[in-house]
Amino acid sequence: MKDWKKKKVAVYIRRSKGESGDTKSQLNRIKKKINALVKAGKIKNVDFSIVGKDFDQQDRFNPARDLVKQGDVFNEGDGKSAFGNARKRPVLNEMLRRMREGEYEAVIAESLDRYSRDPLDFATVALDLWREEGKQFASLSEPYAYGSNSDLDEPIITTQLMWGGVGKIQETKKAISALEAKLDRGFITSRLKAQLLGSGTKNEGLDYRRFWSIAQGFGENAQGNLNSPVVVGREFKQDHTWAKNTYQMFKEWNSVMINEDLTALEGWFNVVDAINAYIVDQPSPYNKVSYKSEPVQNVISNSNGFINYPAGFSPSDKYPEASKEFIQFPYPLDYSFEQLSMTKKPQETIPNWSITRTPISKLEKEVLLKYQTQFRSGK
DSSP, rough: TTTTOOEEEEEEEEOOOTOOOHHHHHHHHHHHHHHHHTTTSOOOOOOOOOEEEETTOOOOOHHHHTTOOOSSSSEEETTTOSSSSSGHHHHHHHHHHHHHHOEEESESSSGGGTOOSSSHHHHHHHHHHHHTTTOOEESSSSOOOOSSSSSSSHHHHHHHHHHHHHHHHHHHHHHHHHHHHHEEEEEESSSSSSSSSTTTTTTOOOOOOHHHHHOOOOOOOOTTTTHHHHHHHHHOOOOHHHHHHHHHHHHHHHHHBBBSOOBHHHHHHHHHHHHHHEEEHHSSSSSSHHHHHHHHHHHHHHHHHHHTTTBBOOOOSSSSSSSGGGEOOOOGGOOOOOHHHHHHOHHSSSTTTEEEEOOOOHHHHOOOOOGGBOOTTTO
16 A cells, blocks of 8 residues: 555455454454545545445345445445355445446455455456456555555465465364364353353243243143233243243143153253252352352253253254254253262263264254254244
C-alpha cells in the first residue's frame, strides 16, 4: 500500500468456524488502521455501513435484501469457511461484481486468509481483477497483496497460504480427533440436560420426578403434545416451551429400556438424584462450592454422556466416524462414585468401562427418536 494514493477501497471481513470472536470485533480491530490510511491520503473515506450479514443477526441472511445495501464493508459473516468455496460466498462475489463495475480499485482485509486460505480457489473468482484490471487485494497484517507491483508477492502469498492451509487442516483433524476421544470417556457436551444442585442455573436442583408426575396427570392432546404446558411450566418457574420439550424428551426416554428392568428415563432420574445427593454429602456446607469441587466435577464429567443421552444417540456430522455409529454410554450407577470421582479418564482407569459404538446405516439413523440425535434447536 506504500504507493497507494486516494484509492477507493472496499473492506472484506469473514470469520471461520472455530475461530474466536466475530466479524464485528474483527472490523473494530482494523478501523483504526483504515482511518490512518484515510488520514495519510492512501485511500478515500470509507463508509462503514455493512453490505451482507447483519452484525446483530436478528434476521436470516436474505441476498435480495442484504446484497443491495450501500456501504463499503462487506461482511461474509461468522462460521464461513475459506477452503475451496469462493464461488459459494455471496458477499465476496457481490464485492467482486462491484469491483468489475469500477466501484472499487482495491480491497483491504485484516489478513490475506480472510479472502481465502486456498489462493488457487480464490483465483477462480478474482484472477482477472488483479492480473488484467490491476486491482489489488491487500492485507493490514502482511506486506503482500494480490495484484501488487511486485512480481514476488503472488508466489509468496501462494506458498504461505497453501502451507498455512495444510496446517489449518491438520489443526482441524486434531480437533475432530479430540472430540471423538471425548466420547470414549463418556463426555459429549459441557451443557447438561439436568439442573443440578449448586450449578448456579435458574432452577438448580429441580425435582424432575415431580415434573414427570404432574405432566402425566395433565396428559396430552391428539397430536401427542403436553396439555396445558403454560400451567405446567409455571409450576417449575419455566415457560411453556420448556415444559412441552421436556415432556417429549421424557416420554421418548420412557419408551427405551437400557436393561431388562430399567427405562432410560428411570435410569436418568436415578443418576440425577444420586449426583445431587453426592453434592449435598460433600464437606462444604454450600452446594455451590461442592458442585465446583474436583470430585463432583469428575463424577459429572464421567456421567455427562448418559445424562445427555440416556437412551443412546447417533452424533452429528461434526463427528466423522461416530456419526456413522449409535453410541450408548455406561450407566454411571454401575460404578461407585468413589471410582468416578478420582479420574478424568475412566476408559483408562476404571475396570469394565465401555462405550458401546454400533455401526448404523443412514436408513437406521432416520428412524431414531428425536432425542437420540443431535438435532438443531427449532427443528
